[in-house]
Amino acid sequence: MSQTQPSDRSSSSPDPHIPAGAGPVDLTVIVPAYNEEQRLAPTLRAVRAHLDTLAPLRWELIVVDDGSTDGTSAVTGAAAAEEPRIRLLTTPANRGKGHAVRTGVLASRGRRVLVTDADLATPIEELGLLTERMDAGAAAAVGSRALPESRIAVRQNALREVMGRLGARLIRAAAVPGIRDTQCGFKLFDGDKVRTAFAGSRLDGWSFDVEILRFFHQKDWEVAEVPVRWAHQPGSKVRPLAYPTVLADLLRIRLHAVRPVQLVIPGIFLLLAFFLYGGLWSGPGSSYLTDSGSDQQQWEWFFAVTADNVAHLRNPLFTGLQNAPLGVNLMANTAMLGLSVPLAPLTLALGAPVTWAVVLTGGLAATACSWYWLIAKRFVRSRWAAALGGGSCAFAPPMISHGTAHPNFVVLFMMPLITDRLLRLCEGRRVRHDGIVLGLFLAYQIFLGEEVLLLAVTGLALFALGYAIAAPDVAKAVARPLLRGLGIAALVSLPLVAVPLAWQFKGPQSYQSVLHGQVGNNPMALLEFATRSLAGDAKVAASLSLNRTEENAFFGWPLVVLAVALVVRLRDQPRVRALGFTALAAAVLSLGQNIPLLGTDKTLPGPWRLVAQMPLFESVIESRTAMVCAPALGILLALGCDRLAVRRLRSERETSRRMLGWTALTVALLPLLPTPYPTVQRAPVPAFIADGTWQQYVRPGRSLVPVPVPSPADTAALGWQIDAGLGFAFPGGYFNGPWGPERIGIYGPQPRFTSDLLGKVAESGKVPDIGPQQQRQFDWDLDFWRADVLVLTPRDHAPALREAVTKLSGQQPRQLGDTWVWDVRDRG
Template identity: 85%
Template sequence: MSKTQPSAQPSEPPIPAGTSTVDLTVVVPAFNEEDRLAPTLRAIREHLGTLEPLRWELLVVDDGSTDGTAAITEAAAADEPRIRLLRTPANRGKGHAVRTGVLASLGRRVLVTDADLATPIEELAVLQRHVDAGATAAVGSRALPESRIAVRQHALRELMGRLGARLIRAAAVPGIRDTQCGFKLFDGDKVRTAFAGSRLDGWSYDVEILRFFHQRDWEVAEVPVSWAHQPGSKVRPLAYPRVLADLLRIRLRTVSPVRLAAPALFLLFSFFLYGGLWGALDTGYLVDSGSDQRQWEWFFAVTADNVAHLRNPLFTELQNFPLGVNLMANTAMLGLSVPLAPVTLAFGAHVTWAIVLTGGLAATACAWYWLIARRFVRSRWAAALGGGFCAFAPPMISHGNAHPNFAVLFMMPLIIDRMLRLCENRRPTRDAVVLGLFLAYQIFLGEEALLLAVTGFALFALGYAIAAPDVAKAVAAPLLRGLGIAALVSVPLVIFPVAWQFYGPQSYHSVLHGQVGNNPMAMLEFATRSLAGDDKIAASLSLNRTEENAFFGWPLVVVAVAVVVHLRDQPRVRALGFTALGAAVLSLGQNIPLLGTDKTLPGPWRLVAKMPFFESVIESRTAMVCAPALGILLALACDRLAVRRLRSERESSRRLLGWAALAVAVLPLLPTPYRTVERTPVPAFFADGSWREYVRPGHSLVPVPVPSPTETAALGWQVDAGLAFSFPGGYFNGPWGPERIGIYGPQPRFTSDLLNKVRESGKVPDIGAQQRRQFGWDIDFWRADAFVLTPQDNQAPLREALTRLSGKEPRRVADSWVWDVRERS
């Protein structure tokens, strides 16, 4: 196979459309084929002779052969004037030869067949039936169940062919299993148009031509044919890298600007939002993240450390010493923290934190953009609008402050697409296996997000069943069967980590948040980080700035209702509207307040509030399901406005009104950049390594007050110290009480409670013999070597309280006070 020659010119000018003078042209590319060309020409000629009164011609393109190929063709042409020889001065490749023959053809239809007749010429009738039925091309296939393989090729070549076909389908020609079988029938005018603009000269030319047909929505039928491997193939192993290069050229040449622009814009916008974080990677801290940024950076650091030292990534004793922390039962996002461990080890957890947030939002937008373009709309800009909204909607931006497990959702569109493929029942087993792998991976990104996604898909399925019961009934069986296979794939992959999560050390059964439903007005107002947002109004309607789980704004709600009404003839639109409405109502919680009164109505969340898994969900988060439903509705509305032809001035006014409505709905929701501040410096006691003199292996260092969900500075000190010491307490989810109910932070102990009260009040309580005994028990339990009081508010009363408890004066080390209690522990 020769290299691509962009400047190559066809041997003859293309025939103008509509000037075909024969019914069928057969094009045979030939390079050094003297051993098998004569019987091939005889077989083709004899078969075409049986199809009279078919008018035909047979073009043999000699691609610079050095043997008797040309002589054999000339001899056949002397006997049959409908056979013509076309010659190229040098070997340019199969693609160039076929292009030369096609552009010189006169037929209303053009058959391209290899000189070895691996597919018998009699299979022409099979292809003709599909073109007669309306297809513009019919390609012979060896990959369909009905295909008949008489003689197989070498196993290695067959494997390489299958891998190549998969790459081709993924990179260039979706939907066609076998593009490389050399037996294809085309509409003559259309294939001449395609080859007039083609550039590939190698044997991957088929991909370029079929992609040309695909992009113009010209129907291509894949037809099972008989095929037998013939010795003497011209395709060599070194041709495969060249084919990959050709595929890359195809992709780069045919990718529309918006396909590249949309992902680039998503990434740039993510960098814009987190610009303050990237501008001060070492010192920047997201203002509205509370304690969560420290916790997440700690998760990334601990996971990387476990990976580097080949320790169990599901558990650590660095916090909550000596009981430890069940990392699988916390939001460690092992699906990202493990593969990003090299980044964390090389550059620090703060860099990983910035990458996960910035790249995660952009990847989520790209995934939704891909799904919407593939499944819902024709306009790429409409898909970009929908994908952007799904990723940058107010609830996602709120969680982007501190909860990447709810903001980084790039797997959800991929999971949804596989479920929709199961409904189509084309390749159910493969799609089910892939879905199982996707589900398993998502479990390591975020289980609660997956649970919410399943809830949303269930609402959509119910809505679609109501809107189109016949369709729903038809797809139910393959969908359920596929889900069963997916479960068989995913369960073995996650059963041990999930069992560790629920039954391993420091596991718990549920986290009780209380009733935290959305206020109905939260659906209509604007979020803190929205362009039209008011932080005071948002604060009055939400739990905190990381839990603004609705705030879609009244203009978008109005537009969404209008879109559902206007496009109500489409079952998918009614199902999307039902999904958004159902999720919004569920998010209101168990008791829905009646605005303007102190009364409530029972909410449908009561139906699931005590179900396994749902009992740990903050119900207001269910409103996040609305985001993709609304995003797809926006994309459908934009697509209708973008592609619908105008027939009157009245329709022009309606379109202008539609664009204005979309702008009014979306522009107020544009997110503003996240605010950052400079994080508090690490105390010198930890920064300069002074702590090393006070902690023995297997013992702990106790910061004062004891770390808790509200006192998380010690997590950063520990990371800065290379995770070389453990401490009691911390910020994590763990068990409490005999029923192992999930709580935030450690189980309360006497010393941690007393020191926290002193920190809050600035007052030292009475401390006697009983209190000192309890303090001693805590030292023993924590295996504490030292207590460290760093500079902070109420430092003096904290110092006095700890001095009374320990019965000894502290030592001043660097900028901190240290109580050495090693003689007791």
């Protein structure tokens, strides 16, 4: 560090650059200069002349010669000889503009400090505009070339302009929200604040502007952006690669500033996710989650098909590989295109099972990190309280239950980001910007999961209602910017999703709603423990839920009691009352249309009846509404933990209360700790498929028919298809598709004679009577499916299935290893 760098000085040490006995001044003007001999003299004359017109303003002008090799110092020295308020600081070597400005700022005495470039691309006369904004209360006023009111006299060349705009947008998104032009060299600062900022700065190059403005942003010191006159000056030292350098320097600074706890907490979440899915990672290609039923195979197929569509530039919203020849509307299924498309390279390189493991593990950890970030930013002071809340939101029993089979209910990292953007809209500061970002977030979430977005919107609406009841004046004040922002978000998101949604609801193999019956929670499910919870009982959970992937409540009675206690204890906060209302309302909605009266065979009408027939809600499994309780309870826990962690000890009574609080948290959360997901070895792919023999029997555009025809209960053929490189199509399968003239959504294909008959034989082992009529229907189905071959592999009731197909086809099969094959290419 050069001798001119005063960042080491303490507040009690005199600065060697300030003349002895000199008093404070109103304005310090700092001009960093490197080889500016040709331009500096007129600049100093112009600055001096303008400042003299502002009498009785007390000013000083500091030129920092950053190791120039020309006559820059001599020019400044001559000016200083004429005007004692001009000072020269020099560095022995060129260190960069940031170092020069830091040197000048830390040597300044001004109540305000103006930094301006030696070329005066922005005329000194524009100082008055910046001063007006400072007088209005801003801590800094920066000249901007990017505002509509800015006046550009001489433009840069096209490359500079493009690089400048792109770089400014990246910088704004990454570091300095709201400032369009961070690099304009004409900035006015509050003197004390800017000296504080530069005292801790480290960047010596062009990136210093971003570092300082980011410091002001973090301190919540207002930075006003002011339109100014500007003209490009020949000889500019800023090169097109300056903006990437700024971003690289910013990344380095941000990584250096990360506190250990900010890495430890996400690391804990990631380790916990790996702990839960350890069995899956022990062999992604061979391990199968025991409780996932057919869903793991279906999801791996979604990932594989999407990657194949991307690789071959096909429509990612549709495939003809299942349900031949009708195909599957992927947008109408939970294909999670928001992840399956960007992860296509991973799927193509390492296989769909690896993508499945990455999505589950990474999605769970990312969701916990996202909730942790929101809670730390918006609700609590203690990082560890935020971590507890974030972990409770992501690893709550309903999410762990869905984590065995439904990544669309596990990968929820967008929900905290959407919530934060809504809260920003309520603040009303940058409604248009936040509305645009919210629209982009909503559009992306639609490609991650629409049902979970609907549930999130329901939860947010309940919170808004609860807050309006708790604090009507606040709700009234935020309504206008919130509604305006939501309108902007709609205008942004709808064009982005219009075509995919039209394909989903009106395209091939679209449907209107999904039939699933009334599936509300039993009230006791809210108080018991889930199968995968430390205190869980599989039999009890099974008696209160649809299956192990739909244990949508199971928060445990200790947590419910603690949540009630927290709402009562913190009831003075409107947000707490709103959170309590949200959790209670969601829990009641999850009980469905008919709420059972415990101990009787009677029911009460449930509030879900109000929304059961509404569009979109008619397809929702109502018990899933209890998942809305998870973030509400998680935030309540974080608030309670923060109260315990931050409050200082004041008395023995206070100590007892804190001990009671920590004990209650332990009792509520310890039984809910998740246990690892068990796995089994998946069945191997038949040699007929694995060794490529199938290629001798299936012609292009034709299908292979597994026996029995694939269904949601029998998805082995999806794995065969993946192993075969998606080289053949087959009828049936596991997907959501239409049924009947009203196009009601069902799981699997529309029933056909052959698929129904073979399904019953596979289930019972009994072969029905088969005559000419059944054989004709069989032929019609083969013709409809464009079948070339039927394949039967070892399985339960395989002899009965072989007999049934032989009678239907009228031909004996050929045995290839352990596989029976009926070649039907010549039929019809």
